[in-house]
Amino acid sequence: MKIRRAVPEDAASIARVHVDSWRTTYKGIVSEDYLNKLSYRKRQEMWEGAIPKGHVFVAESPDGRVVGFASGGKERTGKFPLYDGEMYALYILEDYQGSGTGKKLVYQLAGDLKKAGLHAMLTLVVENNRARYFYEALGGEKIGSDEVEIGRNSMVELSYGWKDLQRIL
Template identity: 25%
Template sequence: MADAEVRDAVPSDAAEIARIQLTTWRTAYTELLPAEVLDGLDSAAAEQEWQQALTGGPATVLVATEGSWVVGFCAAGPAPEPEVAAANGSLPPDADAVVLVSALLVEPRWGRRGHGGRLLGEMAQRFAGTGAARGIAWVPEADTASMAFFRSAGWAPDGTVRTLDAGGRPLRELRLSGPLELQFKNS
């Protein structure tokens, strides 16, 4: 494997992040999302959204590289209250110390090479250094690859579920939660 690393994303990465997002969704989510939703994904709009995220925050965005290629990305930031709240709306005692991993994707052709672990590990380390103690991520229940990845990092469903409207089809997501001191285990 060529040199692999994780670095801060810069505005010029927006197009590649958008391409990876759309490619990964169209590859990995064909069973989860209706074809018309996947076909309707707009690369220009996605690039513009990533450009805004990279220049205006509030998320921290990292990219994984292998050689000269950007192969994946992770976006995270302090978890907004609605994301960390229990189903009844109550906030946990550590609500101010929770990080939301809003996106973590590695392009499928670069998968199973440690990029996801490096991205999550670097993000966790950065936020732990600011006093954060726990991370959360919403993952489609049927996305077994992402579920296995987060479980290998020590994260597990915390009992909170949400259902999104995915083009007229319900998409059930589980909230996973875990420590920022990651210890990856083979799954």
């Protein structure tokens, strides 16, 4: 699996992974109506704006297909003063989950955030999303929780943090 920095031409592929991953990961957690309304076009437009700002990485299969991505940057909420960085997104197509791709993407992102002068990182994950166990296995500690609404469904969103990016690397 090749991990590399995303380029603007990856926006459509990242959008596909983003939408398809949501539809498999959140099936039974978020309403089917909400998942069906996710738009490749809207996600592509979002990623076209985000990629040039940096800290976006893709995982390519041996045949050159984008099968996962991670993005991050400065922590956005201000609720966690000990955590200056944030992993905004980590999504991998279902067929590639459990292959080590997620770890490689997290390591690449953490290294890039460290090079950018950030020292700690957090990420947010819906409590019913099994990815929370992946973050725990990577040494993430539960540092908070919040009530959120996604598609008219109320749920708990957990915050996991790593106090030192070096420990992830």
